[in-house]
Amino acid sequence: MKKLRLARPDGLSLFLLCLFWCLLIFAGVFRSWVLLALSVLPMGAALFRLLTPSVRRKKENDLFLSILRAPLRALSRRRYVFKSCPLCGAVLRFPRKAGSFRAHCPACDGRFPITISSKEKSP
Numbered sequence: 001m002k003k004l005r006l007a008r009p010d011g012l013s014l015f016l017l018c019l020f021w022c023l024l025i026f027a028g029v030f031r032s033w034v035l036l037a038l039s040v041l042p043m044g045a046a047l048f049r050l051l052t053p054s055v056r057r058k059k060e061n062d063l064f065l066s067i068l069r070a071p072l073r074a075l076s077r078r079r080y081v082f083k084s085c086p087l088c089g090a091v092l093r094f095p096r097k098a099g100s101f102r103a104h105c106p107a108c109d110g111r112f113p114i115t116i117s118s119k120e121k122s123p
């Protein structure tokens with residue numbers, strides 16, 4: 001007998017489950033059979049993803065996260081400045097506050113001085 005193996009819920013699966021619940025709630029509020037029928041699609045896709053763990057599911061999730069990351073990063077650029085660590089090259093996020101500071105890199109545990117100007121552009 002083949003053992004059933006479930007995937008850990010990833011970002012895409014959680015998004016699909018949230019979409020399912022939103023469609024279900026809207027279907028109830030607006031008494032819409034179309035929304036109720038449409039809610040089956042994300043639920044089915046989320047169940048399919050959970051029941052068939054594979055490298056392909058991981059690639060789908062990575063694509064979803066990369067699509068989601070671009071607008072979130074654009075929003076965060078208004079409040080933060082991104083600079084690379086001179087010691088290890090890791091991209092670090094700093095509050096958009098003008099001045100000279102001593103930074104700490106959590107990736108390599110290095111410390112280095114940084115200067116953030118008021119009109120700083122992120123890389």
Ligand SMILES: [Zn+2]
Pocket residue numbers: 085086087088089090105106107108109110
């Ligand atoms: Zn570093």
